[in-house]
Amino acid sequence: xxxxxxxxxxxxHDHGDDCACGHDHGPAKPFDTAALISxxxxxxxxxxxxxxxxxxxxxxxxxxxxxxxxxxxxKTSLVRALLGVQELTGGEISRVERLKVxxxxxxxxxxxxxxxxxxRFLSLGHKAPPSALSAVLAEVGAERCFGQQLSELSGGELQxxxxxxxxxxxxxxxxxxxxxxxxxxxxxADLYALIGNLRDKRGIGVLLVSHDLHVVMxxxxxxxxxxxxxxxxxxxxxxxxHPEYMRLFGPETARAFGVxxxxxxxxxxxxxxxxxGAHDHGHSHxxxx
Amino acid sequence: xxxxxxxxxxxxxxxxxxxxxxxxxxLVWNRMAYFGExxxxxxxxxxxxxxxxxxxxxxxxxxxxxxxxSLLIVLGRQKLVPLDAILGLTHHGTLALGVIAxxxxxxxxxxxxxxxxxxxxxxxxxxxxxxxxxxxxxLTVMAWLWQPLLRVAVHEELASAExxxxxxxxxxxxxxxxLTIAIAMKIVGVxxxxxxxxxxIVAARPFAATPEGLVVTAATVGAASVALGLxxxxxxxxxxxxxxxxxxxxxxxVSLAISSRR
Numbered sequence: 001x002x003x004x005x006x007x008x009x010x011x012x013h014d015h016g017d018d019c020a021c022g023h024d025h026g027p028a029k030p031f032d033t034a035a036l037i038s039x040x041x042x043x044x045x046x047x048x049x050x051x052x053x054x055x056x057x058x059x060x061x062x063x064x065x066x067x068x069x070x071x072x073x074x075k076t077s078l079v080r081a082l083l084g085v086q087e088l089t090g091g092e093i094s095r096v097e098r099l100k101v102x103x104x105x106x107x108x109x110x111x112x113x114x115x116x117x118x119x120r121f122l123s124l125g126h127k128a129p130p131s132a133l134s135a136v137l138a139e140v141g142a143e144r145c146f147g148q149q150l151s152e153l154s155g156g157e158l159q160x161x162x163x164x165x166x167x168x169x170x171x172x173x174x175x176x177x178x179x180x181x182x183x184x185x186x187x188x189a190d191l192y193a194l195i196g197n198l199r200d201k202r203g204i205g206v207l208l209v210s211h212d213l214h215v216v217m218x219x220x221x222x223x224x225x226x227x228x229x230x231x232x233x234x235x236x237x238x239x240x241x242h243p244e245y246m247r248l249f250g251p252e253t254a255r256a257f258g259v260x261x262x263x264x265x266x267x268x269x270x271x272x273x274x275x276x277g278a279h280d281h282g283h284s285h286x287x288x289x
Numbered sequence: 290x291x292x293x294x295x296x297x298x299x300x301x302x303x304x305x306x307x308x309x310x311x312x313x314x315x316l317v318w319n320r321m322a323y324f325g326e327x328x329x330x331x332x333x334x335x336x337x338x339x340x341x342x343x344x345x346x347x348x349x350x351x352x353x354x355x356x357x358x359s360l361l362i363v364l365g366r367q368k369l370v371p372l373d374a375i376l377g378l379t380h381h382g383t384l385a386l387g388v389i390a391x392x393x394x395x396x397x398x399x400x401x402x403x404x405x406x407x408x409x410x411x412x413x414x415x416x417x418x419x420x421x422x423x424x425x426x427x428l429t430v431m432a433w434l435w436q437p438l439l440r441v442a443v444h445e446e447l448a449s450a451e452x453x454x455x456x457x458x459x460x461x462x463x464x465x466x467x468l469t470i471a472i473a474m475k476i477v478g479v480x481x482x483x484x485x486x487x488x489x490i491v492a493a494r495p496f497a498a499t500p501e502g503l504v505v506t507a508a509t510v511g512a513a514s515v516a517l518g519l520x521x522x523x524x525x526x527x528x529x530x531x532x533x534x535x536x537x538x539x540x541x542x543v544s545l546a547i548s549s550r551r
Contacts, residue, residue, distance in 0.1 A: 083450040103450040113490070114318040114442055115497050124440055125451060149498070165447075 031094040032058040036173045036205045042081055042091035044074070051077050053229040054091070059173060064199055064206040064219055066236075069226035070248055075209050076106060078226065079177050082207065099173060102166030106177040106209075108158060110150050118145045118153070118161050126168050133168070140164045140194060155182030159191060167198070174198070177209045192219050294410050298519055301412040301420050301476050302533060305485055306511025308424040310504045311431045312469050313486030315462060318442035318500075322487050323373060324361065327380040328463075329470045329482040331357040333387025336404050336479070341394050347419065347471045354467035357383060387479075407478035409519070409529035416475050423472050430465050434458060439500055477530035484534045485511065492541035495548030510540055 031038040035058040044052040051074045059065050069075050080086035082093065083103055110116070122133045137143045142160040145153060153161060159179055166174055176195070180188040196219050199206050208220070223239040225231045225248065232242040239245050291299075316325045335353030339346035357379065364375045391401055403411070412420075431438075437458045440448040449455045473482035489507035497503035518533030 080446075085446065085449040101450070103447060105444060105447050105450075108444055108447075110443055111318050111320060113494055115494070115499055115503055116443065117498070120499065121443065124443065125436065125448075125453070 029056065031092075032060075035060050035096075036099055037082060037093065037095050039082060039093045040091060042078065042093070043089045044077055044081065044086070045089045050228060052081070052088075052091075055226070055230055057082065057224065057230075059205045059207050061172065061205050062199060062203050063221045064196070064208060066208045066210055066220040066223045067226055068210055068223060069231075071211070073227045075226055076177060079175060079207070079209055083175060096172065100169055100171040102169065102171035102174045102204075104159070104162045104166050104174075104176045104179050106181065108162060112151045116150050118142075118148050118150060121150055121161065122165050122168050128168055136164045136167050137161070139167065139198070141190075156184070156187040156191070159183055160194075163191075163194070163198075167202075170202075171204060173205045173207065175207045178211065179208070180210075195219065294412075295519065295523060297412045297414070297417060298409045298529060299515065300417055302409060302515030302519065303512045304417075304420045304424055305473055305476050306489065306515055307508045308420075308427050308469055308472065309485040309511060310489060310508035311428070311435070312462075312466055313488075313490040313507060314500065314504050315438050315442060316466075316483075316486055317490045322483070323376050323380075324358075325466065325470075325483045325486060327361065327376045327383075328354050328358045328466070329473075330380055330479050331383035331387070332470055332474060332482075333404060333479045334383050334390065335387075336474075337387055337390030337394055340391065340399065347474075350471040350474060351467050354470050355464065358463045358467065403478070404474070405478045405480045406528060407474065407476050407481065407530040409476050409533070412475060420472050420475070423468055427465050427469055427472075430461065434461055434465075438462060477534060481530050481534045484537065488534065488537040488541050489514070492537065492544045495544055495551075511537065514540060 029040060031040060037057070037059050039055065039057040042052050042055040042057070043050075055074075055078060057065075057078070067075055067078065077086055081088055081091075083101060084093070118137070119130065119133055122128070122136065134143060134146060137146055137160075140160040140163045142157055142164060145157050145161055148157075150158070150161070159182070163176075163179070166176075174195075179195070180191055183191060195206060195208065198204065218236070220236055222233065223236050224233045225239055225242070225245050227248055231244040231248065232239050234242075316322055332350045332354045334357075335350035336346055338353060339349030342349065361375065361379060364379070365372045388401065391399055391404065400408075437448070437453045437455075440451070440453050441455045441458055445455050469486070470479075470482050473485050477485060489511040490503065492510045493503050493506035497506050514536035515533050518536040519529060521527065521536070522529045522532035
């Protein structure tokens with residue numbers, strides 16, 4: 001672990017216009033010692049499908065890294081690999097010693113036959129006094145959920161409770177897999193603002209997985225665009241200009257990015273579907289909830 | 290004065306109700322009810338195997354149950370056919386094999402109905418030792434595995450990401466489940482064994498606010514059903530095991546009806 005690469009140059013193989021991935025990966029870069037977690041050459045084969053192709057990722061303290069990519073681009077596999085629950089075909093991951101990771105999974109469908117209050121859920125596997133649990137709930141704006149059953153929460157409340165659970169053990173790195181699932185649009189903006197605040201207050205690193213480009217990008221320090229391999233990466237503006245990004249997400253969305261940093265050019269119904277969407281976005285909003 | 294055979298039946302049934310509750314909860318929370326049903330009914334093959342090899346039927350049932358559970362886990366990994374279809378296939382295939390094998394191997398002298406539906410009034414003192422000894426082992430392991438099992442039931446991936454060895458925890462649970470099925474077979478037979486695990490949980494669900502509260506309430510419902518069922522059975526001369534399970538099902542039905550009106 002020598003030769004730390006600064007964040008700016010940890011710019012995972014950037015191919016320019018041509019990205020047909022007959023590319024040369026070159027010699028492996030050393031781990032980034034300034035990073036909380038540093039992954040090199042992560043490769044995953046499932047059958048004969050290449051899910052992850054020599055992916056390099058670094059996440060630093062106080063940094064929000066957003067991982068974007070179309071459906072099936074390997075986002076969740078990459079997250080699972082970084083969490084250490086995905087066996088890999090190749091590559092290596094270096095973590096800061098005893099790195100504490102808080103994780104918010106993409107889907108959370110608790111069986112209604114399992115009665116459990118929010119307080120109990122937060123303390124599962126952690127020995128925390130009730131005051132600490134209320135404090136972390138207050139931090140995410142869900143203090144009134146303390147005694148409620150998990151199955152009774154709304155989509156937005158559940159996401160906040162999941163975030164609280166991820167924060168209970170005071171993690172240094174927060175990993176959020178599509179944290180705005182099942183949340184309406186104002187709730188979504190609030191949730192991203194909350195994540196930004198948590199980073200500022202707690203000084204944690206954040207890895208955010210998203211299919212929703214506009215809002216996320218405004219909050220991010222760095223964006224990784226994944227499609228099996230890292231297509232392009234950098235500050236949001238750089239990625240938005242990148243031809244590979246435009247190819248993946250469609251020129252319409254890519255052009256819209258600069259303008260629509262804080263609002264959307266289309267309304268969404270409560271089910272998350274676009275109400276007025278004649279134009280092609282090229283990105284998916286996932287399952288309607 | 291209660292007859293000794295009735296006391297033994299009562300002790301056996303109540304013991305099983307207590308052992309079954311935590312396992313039933315885990316099965317229901319993980320949506321594994323049909324999985325449990327399948328491995329339980331497949332254990333009839335274990336009965337046949339025990340008779341054929343002239344070894345202890347309890348032992349051969351445990352081994353067979355584990356083998357079928359492993360087979361299901363392996364078959365469940367393929368993506369072509371959904372798991373419930375695999376379970377249906379295994380369930381009926383092994384049940385048919387078990388009935389044929391038991392009938393052919395032992396001839397008409399073997400009490401097939403006894404294995405299918407149990408014979409709670411024929412419980413011996415030796416059986417009681419098995420139920421309470423085996424039950425103590427089951428409950429000890431369950432107490433030890435409870436927190437990780439709960440975390441896996443809440444969210445398996447989250448639990449894994451937080452360092453719970455989910456696969457090993459599940460594997461250990463299936464071993465305990467096999468032991469419980471072997472115990473339950475003595476009392477309610479292979480066809481009704483899983484009812485002892487699942488039905489009290491359903492009955493107790495509307496009245497529980499915590500996972501442990503659900504388990505305790507379910508154990509109480511199970512024990513009460515045993516007492517009611519045996520009373521009914523000895524009064525009208527109905528089969529014991531089915532009478533107990535019928536009581537459980539009636540309580541569960543009433544309980545769900547009450548909760549849906551609230």
